[in-house]
Amino acid sequence: MNRRHALLGLAGLGAPALLGLKPVLGQGFPDRPIRLIVPWPPGGSTDTIARIYQPRLAELLGRPVVIDNRGGASGATGAIEAARQPGDGSSWIFVYDTQATNETVMRLPFRTMEAFVPVCHVASGPLAMVAHQSNPYRNFQDVIDAARRTPDTVNYATSGVGGLAHVSTTLLQQQGNFRITHVPYRGGGPAVADAVAGHVPLFMTNVVIVSQHIRAGTLRPLGVTTRGESRHVPGSRSFAQQGFGDFEAPTWWAMLGRTGTPDALVRQMNEALVRTLNEPAIKTRIEEQGCDIVASSPEECGRFIQAEIAKWGHVITVNNIRADS
Numbered sequence: 001m002n003r004r005h006a007l008l009g010l011a012g013l014g015a016p017a018l019l020g021l022k023p024v025l026g027q028g029f030p031d032r033p034i035r036l037i038v039p040w041p042p043g044g045s046t047d048t049i050a051r052i053y054q055p056r057l058a059e060l061l062g063r064p065v066v067i068d069n070r071g072g073a074s075g076a077t078g079a080i081e082a083a084r085q086p087g088d089g090s091s092w093i094f095v096y097d098t099q100a101t102n103e104t105v106m107r108l109p110f111r112t113m114e115a116f117v118p119v120c121h122v123a124s125g126p127l128a129m130v131a132h133q134s135n136p137y138r139n140f141q142d143v144i145d146a147a148r149r150t151p152d153t154v155n156y157a158t159s160g161v162g163g164l165a166h167v168s169t170t171l172l173q174q175q176g177n178f179r180i181t182h183v184p185y186r187g188g189g190p191a192v193a194d195a196v197a198g199h200v201p202l203f204m205t206n207v208v209i210v211s212q213h214i215r216a217g218t219l220r221p222l223g224v225t226t227r228g229e230s231r232h233v234p235g236s237r238s239f240a241q242q243g244f245g246d247f248e249a250p251t252w253w254a255m256l257g258r259t260g261t262p263d264a265l266v267r268q269m270n271e272a273l274v275r276t277l278n279e280p281a282i283k284t285r286i287e288e289q290g291c292d293i294v295a296s297s298p299e300e301c302g303r304f305i306q307a308e309i310a311k312w313g314h315v316i317t318v319n320n321i322r323a324d325s
Contacts, residue, residue: 024063025060025268025271026062028262028265029063029089029268030089033065034065035068035090035091036065036068037068037081037082037092037093038070038094039070039079039095040078040096040188041069041189043187043189043190044071044187045253045291046253047069049122049123050094052282052285053276053277054067056276056282057272057276060276072186073106074106074160075099076098076108079102079108079112080110082258083109083116087260087261089269092119092256092258093256094122094253094255095254095255095256096252097251098160098162100112100164100305100309100313101162101163101166101313101316104312104317105161105162112305112309113302113305115258117256117257117258117259118298118301118305119255119298120270120277120295120297121252121254121300121305122253122295123252123253123277123292124251125230125232126226126230127165127168127224127225127251128214128222128233128236130195130202130205130210130214130219131143133217133218135198137202139222140242141242144176144178148177148178154180155183155201155202156169156183156202157202157204157205158182158183158184158203159188160184160186161323162323165204165206167249167319167321168204170319171247171315172247175244188205191203192205192209192213202222203219206290206291207230207232210290211232211290214233223237223238223239223242224238225239225251226248227240227246228241233290252304252308254305255269255273266298270297273295274295278295
């Protein structure tokens with residue numbers, strides 16, 4: 001009878017309370033706060049997503065997770081800092097798509113797949129070309145027509161040199177035979193501020209940091225980089241649908257650890273992160289920003305990043321894209 005009452009009592013607690021009874025996953029980590037390096041300034045997509053999952057991740061690991069913003073050089077500054085850390089599970093890095101493109105664009109003191117161990121492909125989503133509402137561009141063909149009339153006079157912003165937004169726009173120009181001028185910023189936060197203020201006419205970006213401005217009508221979407229239309233930018237056709245063949249360039253975010261981190265800690269971090277990302281409230285909050293949760297295994301993450309390095313490295317080399325371009 002006592003056992004029956006005890007079971008009924010546990011059932012009455014509900015799922016959230018029962019979750020709290022499970023042992024934390026952070027066993028074996030160094031006895032200090034976990035440092036999560038975000039190689040971008042506050043306000044960008046990487047920072048936004050990290051701050052949504054950070055509190056719950058810390059609960060599951062049973063120790064504080066401290067976000068350390070290290071912006072600069074299209075994510076390279078923070079990555080270099082992360083590559084200097086010991087492989088003891090005390091430091092991790094949450095990267096953006098530039099982690100793959102920087103490999104070819106820049107001369108870095110490390111190779112991604114040698115310096116880091118994949119943990120989880122967190123999310124993917126469309127890039128979108130957006131125009132300020134005050135500009136005359138109603139669709140992407142208007143941009144092409146203006147660029148062909150007066151090459152290099154139409155400016156577009158991105159979060160930095162060599163990122164997927166920059167590289168994919170370069171490929172669009174090559175395929176469409178037009179030229180627009182790149183205006184790189186030191187992260188998505190500063191770039192979106194100028195785009196919303198109308199200081200730059202066009203902005204190629206992930207949807208996470210502009211979704212609210214698209215909904216408000218301040219920024220007008222002209223095209224997305226997914227193969228077809230994206231649910232995150234309703235009514236906006238993909239570039240492939242606008243005459244650019246099979247063009248596709250979805251953006252992505254992933255967590256990496258330092259090479260040498262014990263496999264048991266990598267697995268614990270992956271398990272805690274995947275559980276966090278799949279909790280309905282957190283998944284909904286992240287996907288509402290304009291991306292889709294992937295929550296992969298470490299092995300799937302590694303294969304994905306290797307493929308991205310190879311794919312975009314070829315485009316960068318063929319188009320002679322450099323850190324100063």
